[in-house]
Amino acid sequence: MSNGQLQLPKTIMPIIIIGIIAIIFLSKSTVTIDAGEAGVLWKRFAGGVVTDEAPLGEGFHIVAPWNEVIVYEVRQQELYEKMKVLSSNGLDILLETSTWYLPKANELGKLHQQIGENYLERIIKPALRSAARSVVGRYTPEQLYSSKRDVIQNEIFEETRIILEDQFIQLNEVLVRDVTLPPTIKDAIERKLKQEQESLEYEFRLVTATKEAEKQIIEAQGKADANRILSASLTDKILQDKGIEATIKLSESTNSKVIVIGSGKDGLPLILGNQ
Template sequence: MALIIIGLLVLITGAVIARNQSSFQRLGKFIKLAGIGLMLIGVLMASIVQIEAGQVGVKSLFGKVQNDVLKSGLHFINPMVVVTRLDIKTQNYTMSGVHDEGEKTGDDAIRVLTADGLEVTIDLTVLFRLTEADAPMLVKETGVNYVDKIVRPLTRTKIRDNSVYYDAVALYSTKRDEFQNRIFKSIENDFKNRGLFLEQLLVRNITLPQSVKATIEGKINAEQEAQKMQFVLQK
């Protein structure tokens, strides 16, 4: 588009020179031809779009998003059309308490309340991808910043909503897989309705409150001491 504008300016300049300066008519004609050439090259370049592998292109004309998508390859389009390229490969979004491990700098772990009123910290990774056929809907309704508008807030909300059904210790141990599957099912449909496909949800780490850790460690130590005593008595 920039080349078309430059060509138009060159064409106008050549026309002005040819009309006002009779001694420079030949130069003016040459400048006009150069301007026309630049405009033609600009139109040709604006009409050719290459979509890389793992991407789709969403077309919009004067702000109106078109429903068909451009798949990977070379395409000839209306030079006035704006193409937004979107990644359809698998993406991951990590929320972690470890510094610089997640997408956000600093502590980005999810703090939730369990059924027994304790605060538990959860590190999580979401694997997802954009649904190719729904790319125009996503651009129209959400825009290209769908990670911050959909993936992050929806995931954090669903984790908090579902954690209240589990005690802290059960969440940490016996109910961990059940909790992970429950979150996956609650998020999957919401992602689908917004043009995203949820591939996998990974609960990477669950951190219990220090008081609960101390209680568990004390219980384990007591059991170990009891086993030692029983072994001594058997001798």
């Protein structure tokens, strides 16, 4: 002890220095990978990006402090895009899409080495835009607005998937959320669709009326044929017998008073009176 100052033992300082170094070493050597993520290992003195091994999975990992771990999200992600494309006749179409994608976890090393962390901007967006322009350019505004929406959606997905096939990306779906046409074109299409609908309704009513008329003609013809056959089969004797039967039934009625005067046409009696 000199001049009132406390002197530390000579062995303390090396221990403190070693402790500080150990803390720095551990802080640089530990990596925690969260759920839905995976890590690409980059080795400074052993060839750079590791591509022949599986990426680091979720959890706690210890790596050499001179190496680096690049963390990627490997869950499904969504890309919302609004883009202007041209129809087959050169009109501007505003297309809104949602793309579901994720990096292939077992190929993260190659993705990082060949494309990098910004793979969304570098390959997915350009691929989607190229496919959308190619597909939409094959259709008219009328087709885009009405019947071809599902077909266009499937074609954009297939063309985008082909472009990304060797880019270490898994494409799950491309959804066409909305197709916006120029207002004048949209109004013209809606008027045309309305006219077509009215024409179809008129044709339906016309066909229905024609069928009803044909039905009535057939029924009338059937009744006429039945009456003709019945008339041809009736003889004077049959008519006389029927008249007699009817007269007898009428004479037996308690509500009738029978007065026979001479004879009626065809020899049938005349019955008069009623109570």
